Amino acid sequence: MDFQPDPGLDAFRKEVRAFLRESLPADLAGKPVGSVRSVRADLVRWQRILNERGWGAPYWPKQHEGTGWSVMQRLVFDEECVAAGAPTQDGFAHKLFGPVLNEFGSPEQQALHRPLILSGERLWCQGFSEPGSGSDLASLSTRAERDGDHYIVNGQKIWTSYAHESDWIFLLVRTNADAKKQAGISFLLVDMATPGITVRPIRSIDDCHHLNETFFDNVRVPVANRIGEEGEGWKITKFLLNNEHATAADLPILRRFLAQIRSLARSEHSGGGLLIEQPEFAQKLARFEAEVSAIATMVTRVAAMEEDHSPAAHAMGSILKVRGTELQQRLSEFIVEALGDYGAVAYPEPHDPALGEPLPHQHAGRGKANEMFFRRASTIYGGTSEVQRGIIAKMLFQL
Structure with a gap:
């Protein structure tokens, strides 16, 4: 891996920054995101701006109407958007379902869904986890029985992020109860x-509503909405989960947390002086700076592996997932600690408008405890740390 600065990448970063300065509306910039997705109106508006620029699908190849950017360019784009406070895109559509659609979808399915993803008119959610099937995803029990040119779907999904705001869901179902559990799964797209679809909110510990239970009661789904052949759902799911190893650590989020801590260090007081003047605080911040720098170096290494299609990228991505998510938790805790007593104030939820007079220190403290509580789940979603350590042991040490 070459650690020398890449002039082409530096020029690309300047291009992204110039675009954000010129095209990111002031009333969209810097809004609290809460969990992982901006509110729908902001997301859709930003998606349309990106699409007009030709950047509507930054993670897709050119032949599928994407930008065709390298892994490092995608990382730079994500980092600059987070730093500028831009709204998110629909990660379920662009990073998870989109590559599946491009790789396994029929021409008819691509023509139906791709334009609406690019325009922001169709948002997606993911129907994988079930009450009894989390880390052991292959044990799922939601079933789809064939009835002519339709499937009849019955079952329940849980932790369905943004199901209440989404237009479609990509869904894993069991189409053959007699086959080996991985072989009996199919991949459906459902409006x-x-x-027959019921969505019930789950108010999570971060005091936000982004999670849901989703129930399917005799839901009729056209067979034409199946991606791939019947029974290929597990193969497609492995492809989906193996994408974008270099993004597993959420490096832009880690850098955003560091920026917030630096800001608090220069504005908050403790013991008669600024936080940054307290040796213990400064030492802890310096250690976090070093850890994030180490993650950044590893992200660059994994990105190079992905560009070379190295099989080791999968195991290294699992290492990034473990280290990055654990660091997210510690950094978000440190932010709340830096706020002192104000870290315990129940400010309005990040997506809710502030009512009446703002609470003391609301400009600095709003959303920080919510983020800390949300990040308690970061070592669970996307594959638990225990599962990731199993992958590392198997792939690197043949255990």
């Missing part, structure tokens, strides 16, 4: 407006 969330279909009769």
Whole structure:
């Protein structure tokens, strides 16, 4: 891996920054995101701006109407968008379902869904986890029984992020109860407006509503909405989960946390002086700076592996997932600690408008405890740390 600065990448970063300065509306910049997705109106508006620039699908190849950017360019784009406070894109559509659609979808399916993802008119959610099937995803029990040119779907999904705001869901179902559990799974696309779908909110520990239970009661889904052949759902899911190893650590989020800590260090007081003047605080911040720098170096290494299609990228991505998510938790805790007593104030939820007079220190403290509580789940979603350590042991040490 070459650690020398890449002039081409530096020029690209300047291009992204110039675009953000010119095209990111002031009333969209810097809004609290809460968990992982901006509110729908902001997300859709930003998606349309990106699409007009030709950057509507930054993670897709050119032949599928994407930008065709390298892994490092995608990382730079994500980092600069986070630093500028831009709204998110629909990660479920662009990073998870989109590559599946491009790789396994029929021409008809691509023509139906791709334009609406690019325009922001169709948002997606993921129907994988079930009450009894989390880390052991292959044990899922939601079933789809063939009835002519339709499937009849019955079952329940849980932790369905943004199901209440999404138009469609990509869904794993069991189409063959007699086959080996991995072989009996299929991958369906379902319109969330279909009769028989019920979405119930789960108010999580971060005091936000982004999680849901989703129930399917005799939901009729056209067979034409199946991606791939019947029974290929597990193969497609492995492809989906193996994408973008270099992004597993969420490096832009780690750098955003560091920026917030630096800001608090220069504005908050403790013991008669600024936080940054307290040796213990400064030492802890310096250690976090070093850890994030180490993650950044590893991200660059994994990105190079992905560009070379190295099989080791998968195991290294699992290492990034473990280290990065654990660091997210510690950094978010440190932010709340830096706020002192104000870290315990129940400020309005990040997506809710502030009512009446703002609470003391609301400009600095709003959303920080919510983020800390949300990040308690970061070592669970996307594959638990225990599962990731199993992958590392198997792939690197043949255990």
